[in-house]
Amino acid sequence: MSVDLHWGALHEMFSFQLDADQLWQTAYVERREGMSFPSLSPEHLLLYLCAHGAKHCWRNLCWLCDIACHIQSVPRMDWDECIRLAELTGCGLLLKHTLLLSEEVLELQLPAHIKRYVDDERARVLAETAQTFLLREHGDHPGYLGPLRYHLALSKGWRNGASLVFERVFVPAEPDWDRLRLPRPLYFLYYLFRPIRFVVERLAVAARPSRAASGCSGTNAEILPC
Numbered sequence: 001m002s003v004d005l006h007w008g009a010l011h012e013m014f015s016f017q018l019d020a021d022q023l024w025q026t027a028y029v030e031r032r033e034g035m036s037f038p039s040l041s042p043e044h045l046l047l048y049l050c051a052h053g054a055k056h057c058w059r060n061l062c063w064l065c066d067i068a069c070h071i072q073s074v075p076r077m078d079w080d081e082c083i084r085l086a087e088l089t090g091c092g093l094l095l096k097h098t099l100l101l102s103e104e105v106l107e108l109q110l111p112a113h114i115k116r117y118v119d120d121e122r123a124r125v126l127a128e129t130a131q132t133f134l135l136r137e138h139g140d141h142p143g144y145l146g147p148l149r150y151h152l153a154l155s156k157g158w159r160n161g162a163s164l165v166f167e168r169v170f171v172p173a174e175p176d177w178d179r180l181r182l183p184r185p186l187y188f189l190y191y192l193f194r195p196i197r198f199v200v201e202r203l204a205v206a207a208r209p210s211r212a213a214s215g216c217s218g219t220n221a222e223i224l225p226c
Helices: 020-025 044-056 060-071 077-086 094-106 111-116 121-134 145-154 157-169 176-181 184-207 207-216 218-222
Strands: 028-030 035-039
Touching: 020 121, 044 060, 044 077, 044 094, 044 145, 060 094, 060 184, 077 094, 077 111, 094 121, 121 145, 145 157, 157 184, 176 184
Parallel strands: none
Antiparallel strands: 028 035
């Protein structure tokens, strides 16, 4: 079992955010197999599952199946509350295009008023983009520009978009530290090393597609650095 430690619900660079304090306030105690543990409310869990899949550009079909199974397991889902939370946190477009994606790929049956809510042109375009990520050939590298454009389409305003681009392209993360060990006084060089590493890795993938396919797990993991 792998445990992922977070100090927030989502990375700050993404426009779709869920307030951690609100997540705790609406949490409830769930009991399974003789154990009790805090769990997210059904409405917040749905939004979080949508955000998680969008964050990773739908690299795994199971993330979409999780959403469909969650909706089917909660027949009394408070959809009005879910929409209210989505609009309040700026996740309306996130929720719409994810539900459209679930409807198209998994034939998920949505309530009539939710069908009307998700009937949005921008959401349909994003759902089509997400579907290309989801249904690409095994080992086929989606590149860096496609996921970046996808996340920019979900951003709110130029400030949020500029912050996303800067964070994605220049701010160093664990893969950079693993590949290049620099002493602390030279840490600023990571901001130059990171974009160079992206270009070199993309050229290597383009030149050796068969090798990229055999190592797709490691490559894909670095498309969207945390």
